[in-house]
Amino acid sequence: MEIQLDFVSAETLARKGSAEKISFILDKIKRNIIVVLEEALEPQEEAELIEATMREIDTEEFHGIEFYRIDSRAKGLREKIAEYIAGRRHGLTIVGPTRLIEAIKREPDYISMLAKVDVPEEEKRKRGRKKKGGK
Amino acid sequence: MLSELKKSLRKLLKIFKRKKQIQLGFYGPVNAGKTTLANRISLDWLGKEVGTVSEVPHETRHVQKIENIVVTTNNGELRMNIVDMPGIATQVDYKSFKAFGMSEEEAKARAREATKGVIEAIKWLDNVDAVLVVLDSTQDPYTQVNVTIIGNLEARGIPMIIVANKIDLPEAQPESIANAFPQHVVVPISAATGENIEKLYEAIQEHLT
Structure with missing residues (x-):
């Protein structure tokens, strides 16, 4: 199974309002694309993303998302003002559909993403035959 | 910037307008013990x-x-309305309910209700004065759902206490919750046995009223 990751630049995101950004992300997620955003979503945007996800969940195809914000946001007032003027929030956000992402976990030195890869039945059978044949 | 301004304004208002009765929301992930x-x-x-x-x-x-609810503590009376919220989640898969013996139809109906519950809980963020964030001490606290809940309360300037629940279980590690969110008051309790519940009432009175 192929896995597609789309990287979205901070410049592209800066041109979008919150609602547009959320629908842009969800549109990709529902097409089974994992999205890496070159910005840390704001907590309110994260809540909006969860809310919009809940509205989109159906019982057959789409069961939700996994996401993770890696925040390297400015802490001091001066840095915050500079970020606000530049319209950019430093960090990354990874969002993907649950059917592809098993888990995103924070480890001490890195973020780990575990993706699910469904092996087609035919491939499983082939692998089974190889095991039996010892090759 | 706007959220910073909102937060400061809320703090300022709090000084002048100390509420006699608070609307206390219980937020947290699913199955944390709210x-x-x-x-x-x-x-x-x-x-x-x-x-x-x-x-x-x-x-x-x-x-x-x-x-x-009127609670009497060593420091006096604590008056509050409790609003128990559905757990916040980023996914709802009806198949997970079938594992608990539900029929396909029952599981699908529960999934639909669960998604509405999450939306309702998020909308209620605008209607609470203070929040208890209830977390399960046997689980890794640094999940995105926990970070999103706490981040939203911080951004809105809503005062909160983090409740490290389920300390009666042998695998509980309430200290890992305190380490994950050092900027907030963390009270370890067991809602099931009532252990430390008095400390929670006192913390609510001290930090949230």
């Missing part, structure tokens, strides 16, 4: 339980309000 805690408080002070507790995820799918 309803068990609401039941414990309600049973102790009103003599009745408010919600059903079970190991099935999303047992609470509607906001449950318990009004006019």
Whole structure:
């Protein structure tokens, strides 16, 4: 199974309002694309993303998302003002559909993403035959 | 910037307008023990339980309000309305309910209700004065759902206490919750046994009223 990751630049995101950004992300997620955003979503945007996800969940195809914000946001007032003027929030956000992402976990030195890869039945059978044949 | 401004304004208003009765929201991920805690408080002070507790995820799918609770602590009276929220989640897969013996139709209906419950809980963020973030001390606290809940309360300037629940279980590590969110007051309790519940009341009185 192929896995597609789309990287979205901070410049592209800066041109979008919150609602547009959320629908842009969800549109990709529902097409089974994992999205890496070159910005840390704001907590309110994260809540909006969860809310919009809940509205989109159906019982057959789409069961939700996994996401993770890696925040390297400015802490001091001066840095915050500079970020606000530049319209950019430093960090990354990874969002993907649950059917592809098993888990995103924070480890001490890195973020780990575990993706699910469904092996087609035919491939499983082939692998089974190889095991039996010892090759 | 706007959220910073909102936060400062809320703090300023709090100085002038100390509420006699607070609207206290219970937020947290699914199965953290929010309803068990609401039941414990309600049973102790009103003599009745408010919600059903079970190991099935999303047992609470509607906001449950318990009004006019008056708690007496060493520091005086604490008056509050409790709003027990459905657990926040980023995914709801109806198949997970089938593992608990539900039929396909029952599982799908529960999934639909669960998604509505999450939306309702998020909308209620605008209507609470203070929040108890109830986390399960046996689980990794640094999940995105926990970070999103706490981040939203911070951005809105809503005062909160983090409740490290389930300390009666042998695998509980309430210190890992305190380490994950060092900027907030963390009170370890067991809603199931009532351990440390007095400390929680005192913390609410000190930090949230």
